[in-house]
Amino acid sequence: MDVDYEAERGRMVEQQLAARGIEDQRVLDAMRRVPRHEFVPETAARYAYEDHPMPIGDGQTISQPYIVALMLEAARIGPEDSVLDVGTGSGYAAAVAAQLAHRVVSIERHPGLAVTAAATLEALGYRVNVVTGDGTLGWTDGAPYDAIVAAATGPSLPRAWVEQLAPRGRIVMPIGRPGGAQHLAVFQRRADGELRETNLGAVAFVPLVGDEAWPEA
Template identity: 65%
Template sequence: MVSEQLESRGIRDERVLDAMRRVPREEFVRQSTRRNAYEDHPLPIDEGQTISQPYIVALTLQAAQLAETDCVLDVGTGSGYAAAVAAELAGRVISIERHPELAAAAESVLKRLGCDRVTVIVGDGTLGYPDLAPFDAIVAAAAGPRIPAPWVHQLAVGGRIVMPIGDSRFGQALTRATKSSDGALRRENLGAVAFVPLIGEYGVSDRS
């Protein structure tokens, strides 16, 4: 997976590559799809959600430029896989999931694997988590029409937001936004992607 899907497609951050090697992806997918766990495409999980393909997880975390002491807000826990990889790179990961069943399942797997740097919270991820702000990075596994305003307020100066922006009708672009000292965001387009919608007060309406 690392050599054929990540390094060959431009993932160069050695810390990200090592983290992807260490986290057992098969632990985060359904039993019926374990044989496909390391293939280069998303896989279905419960509640109509997916676990992102390995390359997208690596690209997102490489773009987030995580340091060992960073506090990261991970929006859209899903299976918990991306949070587990992020926890290999950062000091603390706060992961928010709107589906209680997914949150409970992810928390169980993370605890079993000893991922004690991840805290899973049930809630509206578009609101962020002000109790533990500011965050050094915010990463999202769902696409919204714009960056939620609470995330901008909760992001530290110099912090990075990496999220897909757009919708299924007009397409999505993985975007990195870095917060400058005056509070402005410098945006970079990292390429076309396809994600589930970011549901919440500052996202899109609930389609479930």
């Protein structure tokens, strides 16, 4: 039986996002437009709009739709903003961010995932610059960034991201040990240059691996 993906997206937005407190209309509209089923393995496409993360290979996952929306809402991305998306994965979150921002750079440490995500994004018409590298070091060629969003948990805020953050910029990332206690943190750069942290609650993410986070297992 064929799946009505547009209807499934609509239900996802209303039941999983709006009903649970996501209020940013631009984020809700972007999540309505981006075809999440195109960013998961074909055999799993019919489950793409369910309320849970999904494996995409190389030990990585595509995040739960609610978490993607929560992080992008917290990043407060404006139409003229530049965004660094750390942990491209399937490219889904970068595609949603591309609906919100002027420019998106997405960095992935797994070359295979980076190639696949870049191909999917290009085929669907999303303008995202996908690069391969250590996400904990950011990407200086695209700095400064108005928002940095990371889909993996680190022990602390990487110094490189702070250096690449624009005045009044925001960083959204999970903090905590893989398999242990983690929380979703939002860092806001204030007018005096200092960062103010807000805790958005408990989450569970794969580890952020790199020079300024966890070592390779």
